[in-house]
Amino acid sequence: MxxxxxxxxxxxxxxxxxxxxxxxxxxxxxxxxxxxxxxxDRNPSDAPAQVAAPDAFFAAIRAHCGKAYAGIVRADTPPPANSPFADRPLVMHVRECGDDEIRIPFHVGEDRSRTWVLTRTASGLRLKHDHRHHDGSPDAVTQYGGDAASTGTAVRQEFPVDSESVENFLANGLRASIRNTWAIEIERDRRFVYELSRPDGRLFRVEFDLDRPVPAPPAPWGGGS
Known part of the structure; x- marks a missing residue:
């Protein structure tokens, strides 16, 4: 080569x-x-925050502040001999709405003794029942209820009876009530449900149509003008 x-x-x-x-x-x-x-380059903190179920639930009810709705009993088992809810107009009124408390009078005909009180707590929500006489003075059986046992959902919260309520019930001869669990359901613009249940089969549910507001009723007893 x-x-x-x-x-x-x-x-x-x-x-x-x-x-x-x-x-x-x-x-x-x-x-x-x-x-x-x-x-x-996305910071995890930039992701949209998830609203806690109790907060979403509270906000859904608060959105109806000032409005009233008619209700109907959907369950009352076993049927009581003399139900105070039979053949009477039922109206709930989302009357007072603060940042941490909502007061909802529940009118049964001309009986304006009942107000549901929903309150924020450090761990979630609390439901109490404020019962008054016609002159506004507290009933012997009042301020009963309990704290939500879990975070629940944005639609339903359950409130087992607390120890203070048990003492009140026993002091007033209401032994059957010491196993109460109350619940509230809210489906925005559809329905609001109040429920009472017991392990022995007692079930009371009243449902309010949120799609049809009604005129606001008078103030509850003891609730001012």
Whole structure:
């Protein structure tokens, strides 16, 4: 082989080696890019915050502040001999709405003695029943209820009877009530449900149509003007 041919052959081999080296480097670089995790500049704190169920539930009721709705008894089992709710108009009125408390009078005909009181607590929500006489003085059986046993949902919250209420019931001869659990359901613009249940099968449910407001009733007894 001539000197020129040998030089050409050597040059060709050198170029091939360089090309192979470049290809290998490119393949390695692409492999590294494919295996490396994608970097995100998004801060996790930028994600929209999830509203806690008790807060969403409270807000859903508060959205109806100032409005009143007619109700109907959907369950009253076993049927009592003399139900105070039979054949009487039932109206709930979302009357007072603070940041941490909502007061909802429940009118049964001309009886304006009942007000449901929903309150925020450090752990969730609390339901109490404020019962008054016609002159506004507290009934012997009043301020009973309990705290929500769990976070519940944005639609339903349950409130087992608390120890103070048990003492009140026993002091007033209402032993059956010491196992009460109350519940409230709210489906915005559809329905509001108040419920009382017991393990012995007692179930009372009254449902209010949120799609049809009614004129606001007078103030509850003891509730001012």
């Amino acid at each position: 001539s000197i020129l041919g040998a030089a050409h052959a050597c040059g060709t081999k050198a170029h091939a080696v360089v090309r192979a080296s470049l290809c290998l480097s490119l393949v390695c670089a692409m492999s590294a890019c494919a295996s490396a995790p994608m970097r995100s």
